[in-house]
Amino acid sequence: MEDLQETMERINAVIQRIRQKTNGQGIKLQSQKSQQMQTFKELSEVCPLCGGSGFIIKCNSKGQDTIKFCSCKDVDKSKMLWRVSGIETERNRLTFGNYKPYNITTEKIKGAAIDYFKNFNNIRASRRNSMAFLGQVGSGKTHLSVAIGLNLLAKGIPVVYMSYRDEILKLKQNILDEEYYENSLRKYKTAAVLIVDDLFKGKISEADINIIFEIINYRYMNNLPIIVSSEFTAERLLYFDEGVGSRIIEMCKDYTVEIAGKENNFRVKN
Ligand SMILES: Nc1ncnc2c1ncn2[C@@H]1O[C@H](COP(=O)(O)OP(=O)(O)OP(=O)(O)O)[C@@H](O)[C@H]1O
Ligand SMILES: [Mg+2]
Ligand SMILES: [Zn+2]
Numbered sequence: 001m002e003d004l005q006e007t008m009e010r011i012n013a014v015i016q017r018i019r020q021k022t023n024g025q026g027i028k029l030q031s032q033k034s035q036q037m038q039t040f041k042e043l044s045e046v047c048p049l050c051g052g053s054g055f056i057i058k059c060n061s062k063g064q065d066t067i068k069f070c071s072c073k074d075v076d077k078s079k080m081l082w083r084v085s086g087i088e089t090e091r092n093r094l095t096f097g098n099y100k101p102y103n104i105t106t107e108k109i110k111g112a113a114i115d116y117f118k119n120f121n122n123i124r125a126s127r128r129n130s131m132a133f134l135g136q137v138g139s140g141k142t143h144l145s146v147a148i149g150l151n152l153l154a155k156g157i158p159v160v161y162m163s164y165r166d167e168i169l170k171l172k173q174n175i176l177d178e179e180y181y182e183n184s185l186r187k188y189k190t191a192a193v194l195i196v197d198d199l200f201k202g203k204i205s206e207a208d209i210n211i212i213f214e215i216i217n218y219r220y221m222n223n224l225p226i227i228v229s230s231e232f233t234a235e236r237l238l239y240f241d242e243g244v245g246s247r248i249i250e251m252c253k254d255y256t257v258e259i260a261g262k263e264n265n266f267r268v269k270n
Pocket of ligand 3: 053
């Protein structure tokens with residue numbers, strides 16, 4: 001085993017390398033931080049907090065250097081997760097701009113999605129901090145959920161995308177692989193924002209409900225926002241599983257859109 005001396009030397013070498021890479025700019029004052037982060041996200045340039053190294057070095061009161069991961073890395077990680085789920089974040093066509101309302105209903109849902117995004121920072125920590133797109137197939141529920149997610153990501157908020165059907169299946173297939181299972185579940189439970197796409201799609205077993213309950217309940221208890229899309233109506237969600245349904249309905253109370261009518265199915269329009 002490596003002794004303490006060697007470990008310290010290795011850490012110091014890393015600190016030196018990072019210092020050289022960032023021209024000593026690795027340490028920033030807290031007060032400047034949010035402003036710089038904002039500018040960085042807007043311009044999508046190299047992170048000004050860590051100079052792109054992914055680390056921030058701070059000197060504590062005893063004069064020792066400490067390293068922590070920079071918050072820009074959280075965003076990178078969730079972008080990677082999106083890529084793995086088949087959603088390209090950089091050149092994505094599922095944007096607000098590409099969603100073209102063609103009647104009153106589609107105008108309303110787009111408006112609600114944009115309102116939610118604009119209001120996100122104010123409601124983020126509250127009980128009703130979430131949004132639900134419910135009902136009609138092909139009405140753009142996934143499109144608008146992803147559009148919100150992309151905009152939040154661009155503001156530096158780490159959003160995790162979960163395709164309900166695929167992920168539940170993967171989780172169940174790996175239920176014996178404790179490490180994978182726990183890590184996956186933790187990712188969905190603790191993400192800053194979680195998109196649950198197509199909730200309750202397909203055949204649903206008791207085990208599926210238990211998994212989704214664990215995720216939703218954790219987020220409910222900790223006031224962590226969710227953006228849910230589902231073919232279920234609010235009533236059906238409640239009736240189907242009151243535990244999961246009632247929590248989602250409460251969290252999404254201020255931003256629930258329920259879409260009805262085949263005329264709102266973009267896939268078969270014209
Ligand atoms: N108003 C719109 N303007 C432009 N494209 C749209 C609009 N509504 C839907 N689309 C496109 O139609 C397709 C279907 O939309 P989407 O997948 O978001 O529907 P959905 O409500 O999630 O359907 P499902 O219930 O089957 O999951 C997507 O390619 C989406 O980009
Ligand atoms: Mg969908
Ligand atoms: Zn950084």
